[in-house]
Amino acid sequence: xxxxxxxxxxxxxPRRWYNVMADLPAPPPPVLHPGTLEPVxxxxxxxxxxxxxxxxxxxxxxxxxxxxxxxxVYRLWRPSPLYRAHRLxxxxxxxxxxxxxxxxxxxxxxxxxxxxxxxxxxNAAAGIRRLTTETGAGQWGTALAxxxxxxxxxxxxxxxxxxxxxxxxxxxxxxxFGGTIHPSPSDRTEAGRRxxxxxxxxxxxxxxxxxxxxEVAAGRADTNYALGSVLxxxxxxxxxxxxxxxxxxxxxxxxxxxxxxxxxxxSNFAGLAFPFLREKLQGRMAPVIRAVEPAACPxxxxxxxxxxxxxxxxxxxxxxxxxxxxxxxxxxIHAGGLRYHGMAPLVSHVYELGLxxxxxxxxxxxFEAGVRFARTEGIIPAPEPTHALAACVxxxxxxxxxxxxxxxxxALCGHGHLDLPAYGRFLAGQMQDRELSAEAVAAATxxxxxxxA
Ligand SMILES: *Cc1c(COP(=O)(O)O)cnc(C)c1O
Numbered sequence: 284x285x286x287x288x289x290x291x292x293x294x295x296x297p298r299r300w301y302n303v304m305a306d307l308p309a310p311p312p313p314v315l316h317p318g319t320l321e322p323v324x325x326x327x328x329x330x331x332x333x334x335x336x337x338x339x340x341x342x343x344x345x346x347x348x349x350x351x352x353x354x355x356v357y358r359l360w361r362p363s364p365l366y367r368a369h370r371l372x373x374x375x376x377x378x379x380x381x382x383x384x385x386x387x388x389x390x391x392x393x394x395x396x397x398x399x400x401x402x403x404x405x406n407a408a409a410g411i412r413r414l415t416t417e418t419g420a421g422q423w424g425t426a427l428a429x430x431x432x433x434x435x436x437x438x439x440x441x442x443x444x445x446x447x448x449x450x451x452x453x454x455x456x457x458x459x460f461g462g463t464i465h466p467s468p469s470d471r472t473e474a475g476r477r478x479x480x481x482x483x484x485x486x487x488x489x490x491x492x493x494x495x496x497x498e499v500a501a502g503r504a505d506t507n508y509a510l511g512s513v514l515x516x517x518x519x520x521x522x523x524x525x526x527x528x529x530x531x532x533x534x535x536x537x538x539x540x541x542x543x544x545x546x547x548x549x550s551n552f553a554g555l556a557f558p559f560l561r562e563k564l565q566g567r568m569a570p571v572i573r574a575v576e577p578a579a580c581p582x583x584x585x586x587x588x589x590x591x592x593x594x595x596x597x598x599x600x601x602x603x604x605x606x607x608x609x610x611x612x613x614x615x616i617h618a619g620g621l622r623y624h625g626m627a628p629l630v631s632h633v634y635e636l637g638l639x640x641x642x643x644x645x646x647x648x649x650f651e652a653g654v655r656f657a658r659t660e661g662i663i664p665a666p667e668p669t670h671a672l673a674a675c676v677x678x679x680x681x682x683x684x685x686x687x688x689x690x691x692x693x694a695l696c697g698h699g700h701l702d703l704p705a706y707g708r709f710l711a712g713q714m715q716d717r718e719l720s721a722e723a724v725a726a727a728t729x730x731x732x733x734x735x736a
Contacts, residue, residue, distance in 0.1 A: 285380065287369055289531040291362035297526040298349055300519045303557040303629065305345035306564050311632040312603040315590060320734060323600045330501050331508040333409035336402065339516040347519060349401070356400045356433050360389045361523065365531035366695075370659040377679035378688040380537065383695040384528045384555060385662070391456075393665065393697030394551045395426030395511055398520035402509045403430035412505040413437040417467065417492030419547070420446050420619030420667070421453025422697060423511030428462030441467035441475075441495045443622070444487035445615040452701045467492035474498050474596040488612045489623045490595035497598050512548025513593060513602075513627045521554025524694060529558050532692065539570040540689040541678055544696075545670040546574040546583065546641070547620045549627030551696035559692075560638060570692075574630065574641040575670040577649075579717040580613040582606055582626045583634055583641035585724050590734040591625060601732060604631040607719075611727040614717040616646050617705035618666035620697075624727075642674060645716035649673045650709040653699070665697035666705050 304310065313322035325337045332340075339347060349357070368381040386394035406414060414436050418424030424440040431438035440462055447454065447466040457464050467487045468475040474494035478485050485491070493510070500508035510517060532539065542559055544552030552574050562568045576583055582605045592609040593599035606625040607613075613622040626634075633639050646666070653669035655676065656662065664672060671693045682689050699706065708714050 285367045285535045285537070287367055289365040289367070289535050291527060291530055293358060293362070295530060296354065296357060296362050297523050298354065299346040300349060301522040301526060301558050301561060302342060302345055302347060302519055303560060304343050304515070306561050307633070308636065311628055314628070315601040315734065317592070317597065317601050317732065327600065331497065333405045333411065333507065335405040335409070336516045339519055340514060350404060353401045353404050357523070362527045363388050365528055366660070367535070368660055371656060372679065374655065374659045375676065375679045375683065377683045378686060379679040379682040380688065380690045381675055381679060382532065382690070382692045384524055384692070386524065386551070386694060386696045387662065387698035390429045391422055391426040392700065393422040393426065394521060394524060394554060394694070395423050396429060397523055397554065398511065398517045398550065399423070399426035399430035400433065401520050403427065403434045403436055406507050406509070407434035407436055411436065411507045413439065414507055414509045415439045415496040415500045416509045416511065417489055417496045418442045418511070419489050419622055421450050421457070421701070422620055424462065424464060425453060425456045425460065426511070427509055428457045428460035432461045438462040439499070440464045441469060441492040443467055443489060443492050443619065444485065446619040449704065450701055467495050469495060471495070472498045477596070486612065486615050488595060490609055493594035494596035494598055497594060512550040512623070513625065515629055517550050518553040518557065518627055518629055521550045522557050524551070524554040525556060525558030528555060528692065529562070537690045538568045539692040541691045542570050542572045543575060543671045543674045543678070543691065543693045545621060545667045546576050546626065546630065547667060548623050549630035551694050553627060553630055555694040556639065560633065572639040573674060574639055575674045576641060576643050577616055577618055577621045577670060578643040578645045579616045579719055580607065580622050581643040581719055582624065584643045585719060587728050587731070588631060588635060589731050591731055593625060601734060602628045604628045605634065606728070606731070607724060608727040608729070608731055610730060616717055617702065618646065618649070618670065620667045621670065644670050644673045645718060647709070647714055647716050650706070650714060652676045654706070654709070662695065663699040663706065664695055665699045666702050668694065668696045
C-alpha cells in the first residue's frame with residue numbers, strides 16, 4: 284500500500300521554476316497596449332513591476348533559478364506534503380488512487396505565498412518601499428502581507444467588499460503581519476469612487492479592487508503593484524508545487540492519469556499542472572488535465588476567448604484570455620478566490636491548444652465534496668479547492684463503475700479555517716446554487732474592447 288504521507292527532504296526542494304512557454308507548440312498571443320494596440324514593451328510595465336519580474340513575464344527560457352533568499356523563506360513550509368487519500372477512497376468505494384498536494388501548510392494557509400515571497404523579494408531588491416494589491420477571499424492579501432514583512436515592505440490591500448464583510452479574520456491576519464487593508468470599492472481612488480457613485484452598495488469584484496490598487500501604484504515612484512494570479516510570472520513561481528509533486532509521485536511509484544485543479548485566475552492549477560504538461564509534451568506520461576471553475580463565474584467553459592482588460596476600470600494592458608467581460612461582477616459565491624472575470628492568458632492558451640479540459644461546478648456539489656473530504660481526510664478545505672475535490676469525487680465514482688484504478692492528482696491549495704461560516708451555511712441547508720445563464724454571459728461580454736484580428 285502506498286504511504287499516506289509522501290514527504291521530500293529539505294534538500295530536495297526544487298531550485299528552479301518551470302516556464303511552460305519553452306515547450307508549447309505555439310507561443311501565446313502578445314499582451315497589447317490598450318491605446319496603440321501594439322504589443323507592450325518592458326517600459327510600459329515599469330511603473331508597476333520591477334525589471335526582474337517583467338523579464339520573467341516574457342522569457343522563453345525553460346527554467347528560472349529560484350534566488351537563495353526566496354528558498355530560505357520557502358523552507359518555512361516547503362517542500363509541502365503529498366497525501367494519498369486512502370480514507371476518502373475507501374469511503375467512496377473506488378479503485379482510483381487519489382493524491383492531494385497540500386498547500387494549506389503555508390503561513391497564509393494557501394499556495395499564494397509561493398509567488399508573494401519572490402514578488403516581495405524582487406521588489407525590495409529593486410529599492411521599492413511599498414506594494415499595493417487586491418484580494419478576494421483574503422488569501423492573497425494575507426500572503427503578500429507576510430511576504431512584505433520578510434523583506435521590509437509596506438503592503439496596502441484592497442479587499443473585495445463581499446469578502447471583507449464575510450471574512451473578518453483575514454483583515455486581522457493581514458494587520459497582524461503588518462499590512463493595511465481597505466474594503467473595495469473604496470473612496471480612496473478614482474476607480475472606487477466611480478463605482479460607488481453608480482452603486483453605493485456594490486459588493487465589489489476582483490476587477491474593481493485591481494483598478495484601485497493599480498491606480499495607487501501607478502501614481503507613486505516608491506510603490507509597485509503585485510498581482511496574485513493570472514500573469515505569467517505568477518504561474519511560473521507556482522510551478523514549485525508541480526515540480527515537488529512530480530518527485531513525490533515518483534517516490535510513490537505511480538504516474539497520474541488525471542490532474543485536477545480549481546481555477547480562479549489559474550495559478551494553483553498551472554502551478555500543479557504545467558510541470559506534468561512538460562512531461563506529457565515530452566512523451567514521458569499522458570495525464571488528462573482538467574480545470575474546474577465555479578458555475579457562477581465560468582470563464583473557460585462559457586466565456587469568450589478575446590482581448591480584454593484585467594481590471595474593471597480598463598487600466599491594465601489587454602490580454603487575450605477566456606473572459607466574461609471586464610465589468611462582469613460575479614454573484615457573491617463563497618469561493619471568493621474564484622470570482623475573477625478572466626483567466627490566466629497561459630491557461631487560456633493551453634486550453635485553446637486542446638492541452639487541457641475544463642468543467643464548471645455549482646457550489647452545493649462542491650461543499651458536499653468538501654465535507655466528505657473533511658470527514659475522511661481530516662482537513663477542512665478552502666471553498667475554492669472544493670471545486671477540484673468535487674471533480675475528483677466525480678471521477679472516482681466513475682472509476683467505481685468501470686473498475687479502472689486511475690491515479691488522480693489534485694492540489695488542495697488551501698485550508699478553510701477562515702471560511703467556516705460558509706460551511707455553517709451549507710450544513711444548515713442555506714446555500715444556493717448560482718449558475719450563469721447564457722443571456723447573462725451575452726450581456727456581460729457585450730462591451731469587450733474592440734481589437735482587430
Ligand atoms: C486565490 C486562491 C485561488 C484562486 O486563484 P488561482 O490563481 O486560480 O489559484 C484558489 N484557491 C485558493 C485557496 C486561493 O487562495
